[in-house]
Amino acid sequence: xxxxxxxxxxxxxxxxxxxxxxxxxxxxxxxxxxxxxxxxxxxxxxxxxxxxxxxxxxxxxxxxxxxxxxxxxxxxxxxxxxxxxxxxxxxxxxxxxxxxxxxxxxxxxxxxxxxxxxxxxxxxxxxxxxxxxxxxxxxxxxxxxxxxxxxxxxxxxxxxxxxxxxxxxxxxxxxxxxxxxxxxxxxxxxxxxxxxxxx
Numbered sequence: 001x002x003x004x005x006x007x008x009x010x011x012x013x014x015x016x017x018x019x020x021x022x023x024x025x026x027x028x029x030x031x032x033x034x035x036x037x038x039x040x041x042x043x044x045x046x047x048x049x050x051x052x053x054x055x056x057x058x059x060x061x062x063x064x065x066x067x068x069x070x071x072x073x074x075x076x077x078x079x080x081x082x083x084x085x086x087x088x089x090x091x092x093x094x095x096x097x098x099x100x101x102x103x104x105x106x107x108x109x110x111x112x113x114x115x116x117x118x119x120x121x122x123x124x125x126x127x128x129x130x131x132x133x134x135x136x137x138x139x140x141x142x143x144x145x146x147x148x149x150x151x152x153x154x155x156x157x158x159x160x161x162x163x164x165x166x167x168x169x170x171x172x173x174x175x176x177x178x179x180x181x182x183x184x185x186x187x188x189x190x191x192x193x194x195x196x197x198x199x
Contacts, residue, residue, distance in 0.1 A: 026054060029145040033192050034058040034112065036183075037141050043109040044068040048098040048130060049116040051078045053087030055143075059112060060090035070103075072096040099126040103133045110139040117142055117164050124177050131178030136199040140179055142170075144191040151191075165191060 034055060039045060039062035047055045050071030059069045069091030073079050079093050087093075096102055098113075099121065111130050120126040130140060144151060148166070152159045164170060170193055171181045179195035 026145040029190050030055050030114070030143070031058040033141060033143040033190070034062055036192060036194065037062070037110055037112065037139050039063055039067075039110060039139075042066040044107065045070070045110045045112060046101075046103070046108050046133070047071040047091065048101075048111050048113045049073055049119060050082065050091075050093070051075075051114070052085060053079075053082035053091065053093070055112050055114055056082070056087045056090040068092075070094060072098055072101060074098070099129050101129060101133055105132055106135040108134045108138060110134065110141070112141045112143065114143045114145075117170075123164055123173060127174065127177035127179065131197055134197045136197050138197045140174075140195040140197070142191075142193040142195075145189075147186045147188050147191045149186075150188045165193075167193075
């Protein structure tokens with residue numbers, strides 16, 4: 001979206017209070033995407049760019065009481081909305097830039113990113129940063145509750161050839177950033193690209 005973090009924060013700050021109300025029916029799509037990640041009890045997972053934390057309840061359910069669920073976001077107002085929704089009970093919330101995470105190398109088993117890639121200032125570098133904190137063989141899920149065409153229509157725009165989420169663009173972007181794409185789904189009701197961290 002922008003290489004200016006202030007712009008990203010302003011965009012989401014203005015929308016934080018009613019974000020969940022605008023998308024009240026997305027819960028099942030989030031839960032289904034988390035299920036496809038194949039998380040196990042005891043895993044350590046990050047919701048990168050967590051926003052209001054809508055992925056945290058299914059992530060917590062997947063990793064169980066012995067697992068670790070974290071949510072990181074750049075926008076304080078989004079994290080405040082997550083707390084108001086009670087989602088801080090499902091995972092620890094971090095005010096952090098996903099491109100400079102305060103986490104140890106290889107300390108996670110998986111990363112979930114809903115609507116994330118469009119807001120990364122430097123996608124290749126930022127995806128490498130996510131790869132750094134995930135163990136070899138760990139999982140990345142890039143998700144959106146509607147597909148590229150439906151999202152473009154909602155936003156009143158056309159899909160362009162340079163769309164990072166197009167499979168022809170995303171696969172090499174991931175490969176050059178430490179990830180091997182293992183599945184790709186882009187249909188009206190969801191977008192989900194899964195990748196595994198290079199060994």
